[in-house]
Amino acid sequence: MGHGHNLAILRGLIKFKSNTQKIWGVLILLSIVTTVEVALGIYKPESLMIKVLGMKLLNWIFIILTIVKAYYITWDFMHMRDETKALRRMVVWTAIFLILYLIFILLQEGGYVFDVYSSGYVKRDF
Amino acid sequence: MSTTVVNTGTEGKAWGGGNRPLNASYGKMMMWFFIVSDALTFSGFLAAYGFSRFKFIDSWPIADEVFTHVPFLHGQELPMIYVAFMTFILIMSSVTMVLAVDAGHHLNKAKVTLYMLLTILGGLIFVGSQAWEWATFIKGDYGAIQTKGGNILQFVDTEGHRVALRDFAVVEPKERTAHDKTNGLWFVEEGTLPSYTVEEVIAGLETHENILVRTQLLDEHGQKTILSREESLKQLKQNGKAVVEGANLHVNEYGSPLFADFFFFITGFHGFHVFSGVVINIIIFFNVILGTYERRKSYEMVEKVGLYWHFVDLVWVFVFTFFYLV
Numbered sequence: 231m232g233h234g235h236n237l238a239i240l241r242g243l244i245k246f247k248s249n250t251q252k253i254w255g256v257l258i259l260l261s262i263v264t265t266v267e268v269a270l271g272i273y274k275p276e277s278l279m280i281k282v283l284g285m286k287l288l289n290w291i292f293i294i295l296t297i298v299k300a301y302y303i304t305w306d307f308m309h310m311r312d313e314t315k316a317l318r319r320m321v322v323w324t325a326i327f328l329i330l331y332l333i334f335i336l337l338q339e340g341g342y343v344f345d346v347y348s349s350g351y352v353k354r355d356f
Numbered sequence: 357m358s359t360t361v362v363n364t365g366t367e368g369k370a371w372g373g374g375n376r377p378l379n380a381s382y383g384k385m386m387m388w389f390f391i392v393s394d395a396l397t398f399s400g401f402l403a404a405y406g407f408s409r410f411k412f413i414d415s416w417p418i419a420d421e422v423f424t425h426v427p428f429l430h431g432q433e434l435p436m437i438y439v440a441f442m443t444f445i446l447i448m449s450s451v452t453m454v455l456a457v458d459a460g461h462h463l464n465k466a467k468v469t470l471y472m473l474l475t476i477l478g479g480l481i482f483v484g485s486q487a488w489e490w491a492t493f494i495k496g497d498y499g500a501i502q503t504k505g506g507n508i509l510q511f512v513d514t515e516g517h518r519v520a521l522r523d524f525a526v527v528e529p530k531e532r533t534a535h536d537k538t539n540g541l542w543f544v545e546e547g548t549l550p551s552y553t554v555e556e557v558i559a560g561l562e563t564h565e566n567i568l569v570r571t572q573l574l575d576e577h578g579q580k581t582i583l584s585r586e587e588s589l590k591q592l593k594q595n596g597k598a599v600v601e602g603a604n605l606h607v608n609e610y611g612s613p614l615f616a617d618f619f620f621f622i623t624g625f626h627g628f629h630v631f632s633g634v635v636i637n638i639i640i641f642f643n644v645i646l647g648t649y650e651r652r653k654s655y656e657m658v659e660k661v662g663l664y665w666h667f668v669d670l671v672w673v674f675v676f677t678f679f680y681l682v
Contacts, residue, residue: 249458257451261444268440271420271681279578289682296677300670307454307666309659317378321388329399336403340410348414353505 236311239302256306263295387660391667394629398671401622402678408614415507415572417611418580419680421518425492439680442485443672446630449478450669457662460655465644468658472641475665479634486627493619496602499550500609501557503595508611510570511561512582521599524567525552525560550599557599558592572611619679626675629668636661 237246239256246252270278270288278288305311310318346352378385409416420435427438456471499521501509511519530553535546561567569588573581583591600609608616640661649655 250455253451253454253458257447260447264440264443264447267677267681268436271436292677292681296673299673303450303666303670303673307450307669308663313380314378317380317385317388321392325392325395328396332399332403333406336407337410340407343411344413
């Protein structure tokens with residue numbers, strides 16, 4: 231039952247000797263990412279406030295770092311790395327496709343409602 | 357264990373439930389599918405949060421002005437420190453969980469017991485922190501005035517620092533008492549009255565020259581707009597309707613009521629997951645102590661609850677980003 235753990239992370243860049251060692255390695259990685267997130271969140275460097283694709287660069291960095299964390303939790307803590315490719319795709323692709331679709335339609339609609347309010351046809355501030 | 361059926365006679369039979377598709381046991385695969393559906397529920401919540409935020413993109417509360425409190429450090433502004441601590445606790449308990457699973461693979465009962473215990477402790481610390489955070493959020497800090505249109509007016513001094521209602525409102529003798537069932541219509545109730553009335557706040561603003569009104573609108577630097585002295589008085593007198601202290605599902609002093617609604621729903625739903633995770637972990641913990649899995653020669657149950665526990669951690673990573681950081 232899952233004794234054959236895949237012990238390499240970062241595309242084989244780091245190889246661990248045992249599963250326990252890999253767990254601590256991933257913990258260090260997740261802690262570093264969280265620390266970076268919190269530091270950026272507190273100091274909010276002015277240089278990262280520029281808009282990229284309609285959102286602040288800082289927010290894009292947060293989202294990317296979150297996905298990095300999610301990847302390591304799923305792949306190493308939940309042992310997705312050791313499951314068959316078909317199971318991995320069934321779980322991950324289904325979720326990612328549906329979530330992206332949901333986010334797209336809801337954010338699109340939210341932006342539209344904002345435009346209706348701000349172009350003055352509906353008064354909200356009185 | 358003569359009473360336990362170990363051999364079902366369906367081994368290798370695809371339609372008898374005997375083989376293991378995708379090399380995963382039935383229980384583990386079903387746990388994965390449950391996780392997918394639960395992930396969709398959570399993304400439904402978070403996407404709805406995004407919808408409301410995009411709808412009010414120019415006036416949404418700034419999260420690190422809202423969550424600045426740390427237990428035992430009263431009165432200090434420490435944005436995000438406590439949430440970061442909570443995140444770390446949850447990641448740590450995920451680590452002890454995966455160590456328990458690993459010890460289970462080596463059939464090491466003592467280690468599984470220890471790591472399960474640590475995981476449960478981590479979960480309890482997290483739920484406790486969540487409760488404290490809710491209490492602080494509900495209680496509120498500075499207080500604010502709600503306008504007729506449902507917008508929130510907050511107060512700052514000339515340097516832009518927040519000022520609490522209690523620091524400037526002029527208290528007058530009060531005759532207004534809360535209406536409750538015993539002294540009036542038995543079917544009508546009234547919530548707790550705020551500490552001050554709108555008139556007292558207006559009087560306070562008139563007598564304190566250095567206090568200004570801050571609206572919810574964000575300027576181009578992402579800061580809340582501060583009105584001039586004349587505009588402050590005008591806005592408060594014309595539109596001020598109710599005093600708001602703290603937060604509930606109808607109003608909140610931090611800004612848009614939707615912010616508090618989503619805070620309660622999303623962190624509440626996640627907190628409920630953590631709570632149920634702790635309960636399931638405790639059940640499995642006792643099974644480990646009783647030696648159930650030792651006799652079964654397999655700690656797969658620990659692995660299955662482990663999947664659920666990691667999922668709870670995974671969701672928190674997203675809640676942390678979208679509620680507190682972005």
